[in-house]
Amino acid sequence: MTAIQLPLADRTEAGRLLAEALPDYLGRMDLLVLALPRGGVPVAAEVARALAAPLDLMLVRKLGVPGQPELAMGAIASGGAQVLNPDIIRALGISRPAIERVTESEQRELERRETAYRGTRLPPALAGRCVILVDDGLATGATMRVAVQAAAAHGPAELVVAVPVASTEAVDLVAEQADRVVELATPEPFMGVGAWYDRFSQTTDDEVRALLDEAWQREDHHSS
Template identity: 75%
Template sequence: MLLPFADRTEAGRLLGEALLDYRGRMDLLVLALPRGGVPVAAEVARLLEAPLDLMLVRKLGVPIQPELAMGAIATGGARVLNSEIIRALLVTQQQLDRITEMERHELERREQLYRGRRPPPELTGRCVILVDDGLATGASMRVAVQAAAMQGPAELVVAAPVASLEAVQLVGEQANQIEVVALATPEPFIGVGYWYEAFTQTTDAEVRTLLEQAWQGEKRQR
């Protein structure tokens, strides 16, 4: 796999091509981790001719270094924590609780903004592909897997254009019979954005546009 990817759209197209064996399954559902995972997942869903929806996740950043994840939360109350980072950086329970509550409010805001009155998708008995634009620590994807697994899917697949070897291992060990698909696992990893030529922040407006396009497409196919 040649790196860097031009942008999230190209990465999504290449990822979708790697997942073509899943195309044609009636139980298939692609879930994006907003915001950066949505442009990638939109291309995956398009190529696989599958419905697109969201798995809302929020990273729990370390107080003195917000970009460093000490855990993550997802819709439905799922939470995973990196106890090693929490201990090493002396994060207190009060700090952890404050950041968790703050991110929970943001998660609820995005749920309303992106989904509106549209109900969450039913995962029970389905083949669910969870998509993000990259896996660094894997914290966000691990909580997404936990939240999805609570709903009893028949099969869970994690997919990202680029990932660290550590994240692939951690996510793969989290649940039985979970497949992890990463197009590239470069070392040293450095960071997700390093492996994209264009890695501008995905906006709320872009997320809503991509979702509305996908949902309108579903209506036309019915």
Template identity: 60%
Template sequence: MTRLPFKDRIEGAVALADALSDYAGRDDVLVLGLPRGGVPVAAEVARRLGAGLDVIIVRKLGAPGQPELAVGAIASGGGRVFNEDLVRLMHLSPTALERIIERERKELERRERLYRGAHPFPQMKDRCLILVDDGLATGATMRAAVNAVKSTGPREVVVAVPVAPSDTVEVLAQEADRVVCVATPENFMAVGRWYLDFSQVEDVEVMDILAEAWARQDAS
């Protein structure tokens, strides 16, 4: 039995790494964290698996006047997904949708420059890509990430999270090659409910984690 809530993201990451143990020691595995909260989880998973670490930027497309309501998501590399039912329900025209996309694309590009700097994008073709977040609610951002990395020709795409609702896991299982989720509690409500410490992860922490990981990888 998984003890919930997790103490913090690192405890969630340890449990997730245990569930991913069959990927340990493989030189074709690359762990991709979704900023910001997914990066510390991904870093601990990558460390325990002996795998490389990188980042894939994803931005939720918030509905007009309701930014927390996702009508879709976009990701590095051009991946995008939409909640078609919600788009129709809110009567969002293609023009209105493009305005939302353009706003979030600017923020996505800003974060790419901030986090990555001059560090090149990793080679993904023929690799096993493990996409990690600290949890999923609707799964829209993760679906966009999966959509983006599929176009790079990976051998396998794995979605890995400590916690998510079972229906979201089922949706992702149709799009990724495998979904690894440590816990699927009922009455999910929000990811933060399943962590005692769900402190916001700041940009500087993401940058420090990536810089340390990349320096270690470049030296090996």
């Protein structure tokens, strides 16, 4: 794999470079690219376009530590999948009621996004397909681990995780569950996903909807 220059310009460039690292999947009829919103959508949109694959969502939400929302104590996904980080929970003495409060709040946001992004469009079938899960990076890997767990429950033929940057620890954890993990760089010390992008502004709901609408129109046109 060609070495990449860090920092990456933005998520769009990251997606183009990531697609170049996935040549084996170009033209596969069973291929499906699933983005983790919101930051994973611009990356995944470029991957799906380059690989001529349909694009859809794997909705996940990080469970942030109370008072430190950027620190993940776990994650949840559509369909009820949940992953918790017992080391962080134990180290910080987080109570079960506190975990449940955060989970309930993030479940409401998950449902809001499901409606906001997908509308009445049904989720795609994953059974028997090659599914590539894409995010803009892996720090702890909590959200991707729950995404893999949620996707695996639907019986895909192959489950691939593809990200531009990741911590080595997250890659190791995700690799225990996915069939393959593709990452462009594992810089050390990792310092968080945003440290490896020049432009890392928050992806908005409107941007997510626009990218999905474009991909879905292209898919509907090809299938008509």
